[in-house]
Amino acid sequence: MRTLRTLVLSIATLAVALSVTGCKRPSAQAIVLTKDQEQQIAASVLTAPPADLDQKLEVKFEDKLTLLGYKLEPKDKAAAGGSLTLSLFWRVDQPLPGDWKIFVHMEAPGLKRQPFDHYGVGGLYPLAQWKKGEIIKDTVTMEIPADWPKSNTQLLIGVFDWGAWNKAQQNRRLKIGNAPAGAAQSEDRLLLATIDIGGAGAPAGGAGNAQPPQQKGPTYAVAQATDKITVDGKLDEAVWTSSHSVGAFKQPNGGAAAETMAADVKLAWDSENLYLGATIKDDDARNTHTKNDDTTWEGDVVELFLQVPGKEDYYELQWTPAGSTFDAHFTGHRAPAWEEAAKFQSNMTSKVVVDGDVNADGADKGWVVEAAIPWKSLGFDKAPEAGAKFLANLYRIDDKGTHDFQHMVTWAPVGGDFHQLNGAGTLVLANGANNPGDAAAPTRPAVLPTGRAMPLLPGAVQALPAAPAAKP
Ligand SMILES: [Ca+2]
């Protein structure tokens, strides 16, 4: 009897351990490694870096890690559709407890970014287990997408707190010290190498001036309001009732959104403002961040990103069912930090009407946001004219206590970095209505073209993160 009970308890304990580790980072305590895997780890823990590094370095990542150098294969040139193998050699100066990952950004400047985030040593030996004094060889093989643009592609690396991003979309990266001149980049990234990637379909011999294929997201014609819009949370003005929405949202990785995540968003404009009218289906309207410029993305929220093409700076605006808002102006990709960027005040007016009780248990139906954002606050002396274009994206997060892609949906899926506007959507200010069939009718948001979707790698959300870093 006693034996049986012990066995049952052991199985229950094991089941718990497996269910926890199944969705979280590998844990040495709970995972039984094969002999091959043990050997792989042993081969990756060195006493000194190899003598034949492609580049010897001594770059500090705070007081935790020092990058001693790297090896890359191939070194200078690669082809779209091929692969790159990068080995990083780290010295562990201090333990790094928590849920950290190394990221590698393969980046065609201004065109495309592909993240390769990983836990270290193929996930077998995560950073949290690295011991002070160890020299770690961490190898990652990166497949170059077949449609990668012809470019001098950069490899940039860093170390980020995946746990903080996953839980609260906080973007925390280890700060880089003493990098060689030119190697330390914005967003706490270290530029390691530049590789000539020939590009998809580049003619043999290379046509040097071939244009790289541009990513193309959906386009939406923003209807021009002719009557006054009253910001009261009722979308009963003519411009709202006669406009169509931007179309169905999808998961940030391009996957289909659940019916429970439905979001119907319309935009409009006049000489004073850009308007947003969002109708959100939600059986539990919830956001406890009731102060403006708080971490509103931790609950139910609708977000708009907006950028004038060709400019580096952009705006991020958020609305919650609690009536709180967030408005931020970034001067570059996730720079400055969101707390600083949020000092910007858009002077927008907004009103939310909840069909149900926000932050109360019980069945809700949804909520509606109506908002007016003055052009003057968006850097315009006077309203832009019909035909003006903006890079933009829209997101809806459903508060489920986690930030998985099933509970985030977007107009233009670009992979998970909410701040990535290159390849996102385009807004065109229409001269009049935006009804399908009109001259100004938009291309309906389409299914993501094959090959454009960023594969969702484990932890592919860029350090994001966006938002507070990565905050959305
Ligand atoms: Ca209204």
Ligand SMILES: [Ca+2]
């Ligand atoms: Ca909700």
Ligand SMILES: [Ca+2]
């Ligand atoms: Ca603000």
